[in-house]
Amino acid sequence: MTIELGHIRIVGAGLIGTSIALALAKAGVRVSIVDSDERARDLAQDLLGNPSPEPQVEDLLIVATPPAAIADVVSKEISRNPALRVMDISSIKSQPVLDVATTGLANASFAPTHPMAGREVSGPASARADLFIGRPWIFSRDGVDNELAAMVSEVIRICGGVEIERSVGDHDRAVAAVSHLPQLSASLLAKSLLSATDEDLELAGAGLRDSTRIAESDPDLWAEIISGNAAEIRPLLISLQNDLSQLIQSLDNPSAIAELLELGRQGRARIPGKHGGSARNYTYIPIVIDDKPGQLAAIFEECAKAAVNIEDLSIEHSPGQETGLITLALSPIDAVRIADHLGRAGWKVHPSR
Amino acid sequence: MTIELGHIRIVGAGLIGTSIALALAKAGVRVSIVDSDERARDLAQDLLGNPSPEPQVEDLLIVATPPAAIADVVSKEISRNPALRVMDISSIKSQPVLDVATTGLANASFAPTHPMAGREVSGPASARADLFIGRPWIFSRDGVDNELAAMVSEVIRICGGVEIERSVGDHDRAVAAVSHLPQLSASLLAKSLLSATDEDLELAGAGLRDSTRIAESDPDLWAEIISGNAAEIRPLLISLQNDLSQLIQSLDNPSAIAELLELGRQGRARIPGKHGGSARNYTYIPIVIDDKPGQLAAIFEECAKAAVNIEDLSIEHSPGQETGLITLALSPIDAVRIADHLGRAGWKVHPSR
Numbered sequence: 001m002t003i004e005l006g007h008i009r010i011v012g013a014g015l016i017g018t019s020i021a022l023a024l025a026k027a028g029v030r031v032s033i034v035d036s037d038e039r040a041r042d043l044a045q046d047l048l049g050n051p052s053p054e055p056q057v058e059d060l061l062i063v064a065t066p067p068a069a070i071a072d073v074v075s076k077e078i079s080r081n082p083a084l085r086v087m088d089i090s091s092i093k094s095q096p097v098l099d100v101a102t103t104g105l106a107n108a109s110f111a112p113t114h115p116m117a118g119r120e121v122s123g124p125a126s127a128r129a130d131l132f133i134g135r136p137w138i139f140s141r142d143g144v145d146n147e148l149a150a151m152v153s154e155v156i157r158i159c160g161g162v163e164i165e166r167s168v169g170d171h172d173r174a175v176a177a178v179s180h181l182p183q184l185s186a187s188l189l190a191k192s193l194l195s196a197t198d199e200d201l202e203l204a205g206a207g208l209r210d211s212t213r214i215a216e217s218d219p220d221l222w223a224e225i226i227s228g229n230a231a232e233i234r235p236l237l238i239s240l241q242n243d244l245s246q247l248i249q250s251l252d253n254p255s256a257i258a259e260l261l262e263l264g265r266q267g268r269a270r271i272p273g274k275h276g277g278s279a280r281n282y283t284y285i286p287i288v289i290d291d292k293p294g295q296l297a298a299i300f301e302e303c304a305k306a307a308v309n310i311e312d313l314s315i316e317h318s319p320g321q322e323t324g325l326i327t328l329a330l331s332p333i334d335a336v337r338i339a340d341h342l343g344r345a346g347w348k349v350h351p352s353r
Numbered sequence: 354m355t356i357e358l359g360h361i362r363i364v365g366a367g368l369i370g371t372s373i374a375l376a377l378a379k380a381g382v383r384v385s386i387v388d389s390d391e392r393a394r395d396l397a398q399d400l401l402g403n404p405s406p407e408p409q410v411e412d413l414l415i416v417a418t419p420p421a422a423i424a425d426v427v428s429k430e431i432s433r434n435p436a437l438r439v440m441d442i443s444s445i446k447s448q449p450v451l452d453v454a455t456t457g458l459a460n461a462s463f464a465p466t467h468p469m470a471g472r473e474v475s476g477p478a479s480a481r482a483d484l485f486i487g488r489p490w491i492f493s494r495d496g497v498d499n500e501l502a503a504m505v506s507e508v509i510r511i512c513g514g515v516e517i518e519r520s521v522g523d524h525d526r527a528v529a530a531v532s533h534l535p536q537l538s539a540s541l542l543a544k545s546l547l548s549a550t551d552e553d554l555e556l557a558g559a560g561l562r563d564s565t566r567i568a569e570s571d572p573d574l575w576a577e578i579i580s581g582n583a584a585e586i587r588p589l590l591i592s593l594q595n596d597l598s599q600l601i602q603s604l605d606n607p608s609a610i611a612e613l614l615e616l617g618r619q620g621r622a623r624i625p626g627k628h629g630g631s632a633r634n635y636t637y638i639p640i641v642i643d644d645k646p647g648q649l650a651a652i653f654e655e656c657a658k659a660a661v662n663i664e665d666l667s668i669e670h671s672p673g674q675e676t677g678l679i680t681l682a683l684s685p686i687d688a689v690r691i692a693d694h695l696g697r698a699g700w701k702v703h704p705s706r
Contacts (some may be wrong), residue, residue, distance in 0.1 A: 035688045056385050068607075099641060116558060130641050130701065136556055164555075174553035182542060182564045187617030188596050194529065194620045200527035202517075203489055204624050205469060207567040211535045212624070214560040215617040223611035230604040236545060239600050243541050244597065249524050249585040254421075258576035264540030264568040267547045271557050271565065295659035300650030310649055313666070347482065 003154040005029050006059030007052060010075050013037070013079055014042035016115060017064025017087050018127035021048055023159040030056075057081050060151050063088045067228045078105055085148045087111040087155065091175060091310055093168040095228040102267035108145040111152045112168055114138040114175070115161055117295035122218045130160065137161030142166045175207040175233035183214055183222060184228050184237070190215035206314075282311055283335035285328045288348040296326065299347065306341045355374055356507040358382050359412030360405060364426050366390070368399035369468060371480035374401055376512040379482050380487040382633025385411075397477040410434050416441045417535050419577045425453035431458055438501045440464040440508065444528065446493055447523040448581040461498040464505045465488050467491040467528075468514055475571045483513065490514030493521045529585035536567055536575060537590070543568035557666075635664055635686035638681045649679065652700065659694045661687035 002174070008024060010017045013035035019156060024031045030052040035041040063073050067090040080086050084105060088096055093112045100110050117135040137156045141149050156163045166174065189210040193201065224231060243260070250256035289295040303310055312329035330338060342349045361377060363370045366388035372699060374397060377384045383405040388394040398404050409544040411434070415428050420443040431437050435457060441449055446465045453463050470488040490509045494502050509516045519527065548553065596613070603609035642648040656663055663680035683691060695702045 015586050078443060116384065116556060118416075129638065132481060132642065138556070166552075170552070174549070174556050177545065177549040178557040178561050181545060182561045183614075185538060185542045186564050188593060188600070188616050189535060189621040190617035191596060191613065192593060192620065193623050194616060195592070196527070196530040198623075199519075199523070201623055201625060203469060203491070203527050204531040207539075208535045209624055210563040210566050211562050212617075212621045215614075217513070217614070217618075217620040219611040219614035219618060220607075222614050223607040226610050227605055227607045231633050234601065234604055236548075237597065237604070240541060240545060241547070241597050242543060243596070244594050245639075246591065247537065247593065248587065249591070251587055252580055254573075254576040254580045256361050256577050258572040259571070260544065261540050261572035262538075263547060264543035264565075265570075265572060267545065268568040269545040270546050270549070270551075270554055271562055282662065286481060287485075288486060294657035294660075296663055297650070297653035297655075300653045302650075304647035304650035308649075311361050323625045335573050343463070 005149050005151060005154055007032070007055040008060045008062060008155070009034070009055065010062045011065055011077070012062075012064030012069075013040040013124045013215055014064060014066075015122050015124070015126050015131070016117070017062065017331070018044040018047060018124040019129065019131035020064065020089070020115075020155070020159060022127055022129035023132065024155070025049070027158045029032060029054075029158065036186075040110070040124050044127070047127060048125060059085070060148075060155070061086045062155070064122075066090070066224045067092055067096055068224050070096045071103055074105050074110075075103045078103060085111075085151070086156075086183075087113055087143075087148075087152050089113055090228075091179070091225045092228040093138075093171045093233075097140075097168055107143050109148060109279050111144045112140040112149050112171075113152060113156070114171060115156075115159070116163075116179075121223065132156075133160035136163055136164050138164050138166050138171050140171060141165050142167060170341050172232045174230050176229055178231055180226055180233050181236045181240070183217060183238070184233070186212050186227065230335055243287035282329040283332045285330065285339050285349060287326050287328065287342065288328055299326065299342065302342055302345055302347070303328075303338055303339055306338050308338045323339040356503050358504060360385070360389070361414045361415060361508070362407040362408065362411035364388070364430070365415075365417030365418055365422075366393040366477045367417060367419075368475050368477070368479050368484070369470070370415065371397040371400060371477040372470075372482065372484040373415060373417065373442070373512060374404075374469075375480055375482035376485065376537055377508065378402070378404070380511045382511065383408075393477050395568055397480070400477060401481060410436070413437070413508070414439045415508070419443070419574050420445055420449055420576050420581045423449045427453050427458050427463075428456045433457060438462050438464075438498075438504070440466055440468055440505050442468055442499075443581075444492075444532070444578045445582040446524045446585075450493075450521055453606075460496050463522075464497045464501050464555045465493040466505060466509070467524060468509075470513070470514075471531075475574065485509075486513035488514055489517050491517050491519050492522050492680070494518050495520060508636060525582050525585045529582055529589055531640055533579055533582055533586050534589045534593070536570060537579065537586070538593070539565050539568040572604040598682075609616060636685045638683065638688055638692050638695075638702060640679050640681065640695065642679055652679065652681075652695065655698055655700070656681075656691055659691050661691045 007030045010021050011031050021031050021033045027193045032052050033044045057235055061077055063070050063086055065073055066265040068089055069299045074086055090096055091114055097112055104108050115132050117131050139152060153163055247260060308330055310328050314327045339349050360383045363374050363386040366386050374384050374386045378401050385405050385407045386397045398639055414430055414437055416423050418426055424439055426440055443449055444467055449463055468482050468485050468490040506516060661683055663681050667680045692702050
């Protein structure tokens with residue numbers, strides 16, 4: 001069944017809105033994009049190349065603003081188009097549904113969705129037509145009119161997202177645990193570095209860098225997301241606070257600390273691996289390289305020759321000198337093959353023994 | 354000046370002790386390694402290939418046990434060799450110095466050091482002769498006898514470490530901030546995942562994975578490290594607790610949350626980049642690839658042809674389908690060159706615009 005999308009109007013030329021516009025335009029869908037910020041709008045329209053002129057009445061309105069602005073946008077648009085059908089893309093779902101209910105738009109005409117493709121960057125300049133490829137795209141389909149639901153599924157399909165159905169409540173509980181709490185935890189940890197000396201920070205390693213990466217996220221957008229999902233986040237923060245208090249109490253007690261760390265290890269092990277499957281068992285192959293052009297190329301050429309698939313990799317650079325350590329993650333079988341292959345080719349390979 | 358290291362005896366066949374043994378043996382130094390755990394000892398000795406027989410009296414004893422065991426080891430060894438000279442490698446420094454003072458070993462004969470090359474893995478099976486190459490290796494040289502200090506510097510040099518002098522107190526304060534607090538924060542966050550449902554965890558992304566990676570560390574070893582540095586860690590945890598309480602109070606106040614997130618962003622920006630320098634300004638180039646052998650090889654071949662140096666990279670796999678997103682980090686100049694080069698070669702390159 002082919003769905004005729006007609007004309008799609010997007011309000012909000014940020015990372016998500018612009019990326020959706022690019023993906024739809026690439027697929028030949030008529031799309032226009034606007035933003036109250038003229039610079040963002042102009043940039044988004046330039047990126048689109050030749051955006052469709054704004055329609056009298058659009059077939060679908062995608063509201064891609066920060067969550068607190070959704071109801072305002074809907075109120076304005078509904079006066080222009082009483083048959084309005086809306087899809088939103090914000091990172092929280094309960095609050096927008098409540099907000100929109102006050103605008104007069106029927107529940108059945110509002111499709112709450114959430115493409116899980118955020119990044120530390122923001123704005124139309126970071127937009128990409130392929131931002132959503134293979135990413136989960138939550139759709140709270142319950143109660144949404146069939147025709148609108150079909151259009152939403154088609155938008156998700158065109159963008160390359162993987163549609164996943166969750167109720168509004170299930171969504172908000174899940175993202176509080178897997179996205180909002182990690183964001184706050186990383187920001188709290190990163191804030192603590194303001195008290196460290198430059199000399200102290202010279203000793204920072206990959207662990208600190210990885211643990212604080214998402215602390216680079218846009219503060220204003222995330223403040224709205226966090227406060228908009230406060231009801232789900234609060235119990236998690238209180239639980240964290242209890243664990244932290246208990247840790248402070250038992251800081252001189254190695255076995256109590258070991259127990260906490262062991263529980264953390266068990267929690268970490270529950271995170272699924274790539275391809276949405278359960279966590280995979282990789283074998284890690286460390287290789288010492290010179291930190292100069294061509295080294296990685298040569299290694300990957302060898303991997304291609306040996307027909308092994310690199311599942312993941314990390315590059316660690318050595319502070320103060322020009323060597324690097326690259327660690328390949330592979331299936332156990334591929335790991336044996338490539339370690340052997342690279343070793344014979346003269347690489348400094350250090351498989352676990 | 355060449356230092357004659359003579360015979361080095363290592364007590365503790367874990368990741369660090371075995372890695373030092375491998376590096377020294379590779380450089381032709383006479384080295385023996387023992388452990389109270391016979392399996393660890395046997396494995397370490399096998400890895401060494403042909404370890405030197407244990408000497409009557411060693412020239413340098415490297416204690417590579419968990420911190421709580423150091424004083425016991427020194428007490429035992431000093432009765433065998435009253436002229437004992439000791440180097441330790443534990444992740445905390447004040448507590449071992451205090452502990453060793455009770456053994457009768459002179460301060461001048463105890464060299465506190467800390468190679469900062471820990472990993473989430475442990476044990477002799479993960480040991481590598483190149484573990485320390487280019488890594489900071491702290492040496493609290495003050496008060497250590499000159500001959501011992503020279504031997505320690507030589508061991509660090511042979512292992513490829515970068516010797517950095519810090520007082521015992523400065524060391525412990527620094528690692529509390531850049532290593533111990535991040536470890537505890539990651540473990541607390543990871544522990545919270547035990548309360549999430551499998552369905553919730555399906556929505557986990559790279560942010561959660563990166564933020565909890567170090568929660569995989571060895572609980573028993575880290576419990577000793579944490580409790581042994583409790584005095585430095587406690588004020589940091591209390592400060593974190595205050596920030597967390599304030600966050601919970603202001604969870605409905607977007608501007609207060611934005612302020613916290615902004616401070617986190619500023620703290621994050623203070624972490625220095627690779628080569629021990631200040632944080633570098635990289636340009637990121639996202640490329641969509643098929644998740645199969647040869648794709649990375651081909652990209653890196655192109656980078657080598659264009660003579661650009663990849664500073665860092667990440668691979669993101671798409672849940673549920675077989676495409677991947679690789680993001681290269683390069684200098685701004687290299688980024689322009691390679692984006693152009695790869696684009697012309699037909700790759701799906703998406704530079705920021």
